[in-house]
Amino acid sequence: MVVLEGVSKSYPTAQGKVEALHEVTLSMEKGEFVVLCGPSGSGKTTLLMTVAAMLHPTTGSVTVGQRNLYQMSSRARAKFRAERIGFIFQMFHLVPYLNVVENVVLGAQAAGRSGGSVQARQLLERLGLDGRAHHRPSQLSAGEKQRTAIARALFNRPKIILADEPTGNLDGDNATSVLGHLSDFHRNGGTVVLATHGERAEQYADRVVYMSEGEVRS
Template sequence: MLILQDLAKTYRTRAGEVKALDGVSLRIDQGEFIAVCGPSGSGKTTLLMMIAAMLRPSRGTVQFEDRDLYQMTGAARAKFRARNIGFVFQMFHLVPYLNVLENVLLAGAVARSGDGRARAEESLQRLGLGHRIGHRPSELSAGEKQRTAIARALLNRPKLILADEPTGNLDSQNAEGVLRHLQSFQRDGGTIIMATHGLAAQGFATRTIDLREGRLA
C-alpha cells in the first residue's frame, strides 16, 4: 500500500543543517497498525508529515498505492489527502468556534463524500459522544476531544490514519479507549501509522518501527 524509498529531510537552521530524516525505506501493507517509536527529535513527526503529502522530502519518494505523492500538484495532493488520509494529533486540533459535530464535518467538506452528517452522527454515537455533538471543544474533556478528532479522521472512510502521539495528553483510561477505537478501524481493514512514546500504545500495534536520529534502528 505504501512504499517509502530512501526518504530524507534536511532543515536549514541558523546553527547549520539538521537532518531530520536520513535514508528511511519502508514498506507498509494495508491493515497494518504501525507504531513509530523513538525519542523526541528522532524524526517521527517529519516522517508522518511526509507520508501525509504535506512535507516534500529532500530526497526519496513516497508511493501510495503506486502513486508518487510528490509528483502530484499541490492541489491534487490536497484532494488526495482529503479522500485517503485521516489525522489524529496530540493537541487534538479542534476548531474552537465549531461544535463537536461541525468539527467532524470539517473533514467532509473537501472530500465531498456525501451523507457526511449522518455518518458523523453515527460515528460520534459509536465513540460515546452522541450527547456532546452540540458542545464546543472548550466544554469537552481531553478524552472527548481526542475521540472527536478520531471521528473527524474517520469521516471520509480513509485508507490510512496518521496519528501523532494521540495519547500524549490523555490519562491511561482515555488513552486505552482511543487506542481501541483506532484498533477497531484497523480491524475493519484500515491502516494506521502512529508516532508514540508510550509502551501501552505499542501494545496495540502489529509492527513497531524504531527511529533514531532520523534513521531506522
C-alpha cells in the same frame, strides 16, 4: 500501501540545516498496524508528515496506495490526502469556533463532499460523544477532544490513519479508549501508523519500527 525510499528531510534554520530524516527506506502493508517508536526528536513527526502528503521530503520518494505523493500536483495531492488519509494529532487540532459535529464534517466538506450529518451523528454515538455534538472544543475534556478528532479522521472513510502521539495528552482510560478505536479501524481492514515514545501502543501493533536520530533501526 506505504513505501518510503531513501527519504531524507532537512529543515533550514538560522543555525544551519537540521537533518530530521536520513535516508529512510521503509514499507508498510495494507491493513497493517505499525507503531513507530522512538525518543523525542528522532524524526517520527517528520516521517508521518511526509506520509500524510503534508511535507515534501528533501530527497527520496513516498508512495501511498501506488501514488507517488510528491510527483503529483499540489492540488491532486491535497485531494488525495483529503480522500485517503486520516490524521490524528497529539494536540487534537480542532477548530475552536466550531462544535463537535461541525468539526467532524469539516474535512469532508473541504474535500467537496456534502454534509452527512446523520452519518456524523452515528459516528459520534459510536465514540460515546452523542451528548457532546453541539459543544465546542473548549467545553470538552481531553479524551472527548481526541475522540472528536478520531471521528473527524474516520468520517472520510480513509484507507489509512496516521496518528502522532495520539494518547500523549490523555490519562490511562482515555488512552485505552483511543487505542481501542484505532484498533477497531484496523480490525475492519484499515492501515494504521502510530508514532509514540511510550510503550502503551505496542500491544496493538502488528509491527514495531524503532527510530533514532532520523533513521529506522529495525
